[in-house]
Amino acid sequence: MSEILAVEARLLEFLRTERFSAGRDITAETDLVASGFDSLAMVSLLMFVEKSFGLWIPQNELTGENLQNPHSLAAMVVRLLHNQPPVA
Amino acid sequence: MNDRPAADFPACDIAVVGSGAAGLAAAVSAARAGCTTRLIDPRAGPGGTAGFSGLTTLCGLFDEAGDWLNGGFSREFAEALAEGPPVRQGRVWLLPYQPERFRTRAAEFLAGAPGLTVHWGTPLGRVQVEDGHIVQLNDFPVRAVIDCSGTAEVARLAGIPCLATDEITQAPAVIFPLHGVRHDCSSPLANLRLLLPLARAGLPPLHLQPGREPDTVTAKFSGPPAQVEEVITVLRREVTGFAHCSSPAREFHCTPRAGRMILGRHLLSGSEVLTAQKFADGVVRGAWPVEQWNAAGQCRLRYLPAGAYYDIPARALQAAEPRNLFMAGKTISADVDAIASARVMGCCLATGAAAGQLAAAWVRSGADSPGTPIAR
Structure with a gap:
């Protein structure tokens, strides 16, 4: 769980500096699509994830559940770091 | 319709420059209104961006509920073009069409218009202005001109002030078909x-x-044409549903999204579009979102309020100076935000039809002095 929190913190730092205007609240539970994340914004976030954590995200991980918010994304990252299959 | 070289012709009432969606609608509407009309275009036949760019969807015909925004020629032509119902994509409706069919239908409508002469393979070479009026175009005298060139060629040659879009908000795209694809375009995850x-x-x-x-x-690709082959290779190798994709296009080239707008008697603004402004002299309805593309291929859409539409006033289709110059399509008097909505093909058809009627009313009224009111 602490791994997920660490990844979350890194994602939130990126989102706060790169994607969200200053002063706007973003938490681990912020729904990304509902906050205006379009496909291209999502691509830049996923590229950041791949570069920062040395990952390659397979197509079958690009699901609404995984990409819903920073928390779900962090959980996916940790799972991929441990090479675990997607949760059924 | 006659098809003859442009030289040695008697005066015409109205000259239309450009035969894309706007020019087609303008020429047919002016001719149907009883004016002797000439249509000139540097290509070998009608179609413009609609017929030659590779686009296969017609945008801007419908409101959010899927009802027609404009009647008249734009609807008549779209119904003749359509081979099926419009498709909903998010908050907007698109009409799929075949570019070849657009060109064929356009030629048929032009052939059926009375008193209309077309001049293919004829670039605009000369615009003569006297006493604040355009009096001659290439070799023939004119009473009114409709600039449907998309890049304001008439205004450019006549030295008339224009506004230009830039590649920051209206980046050009390479448009090409991809065959053998399994892909749901409306799915953000796909x-x-x-x-x-x-x-x-x-x-x-x-x-x-x-x-x-x-x-x-x-496909609309925001990079250079030389990268298209590489894009197709990556798609085949890495994307489910694209393993066997290919493009029948033989060459790839950039299509500009917008071009130059002529300053008219009213300059339609982005805020008027986004607040669904209505005008007493409104002649066309638009509802397409303000659609901007940057060079990185990012699309920014700003929508009108739900279910709303804006008016394009007649004054945005008539140049501030000279008054016998009318505009349709991508050259109407609009700022860079407004044209990012009004440049779509459905709107080009409707502004073309309206400009044809306005120019015809101008000619019929015998108006030859600035400030003469024109009929709606």
């Missing part, structure tokens, strides 16, 4: 699965719209 491999390869993004067959899509 689009993400396509965009991520391109980003990994350092390639600009691709925007897909449904094609006219289930296994075809029309």
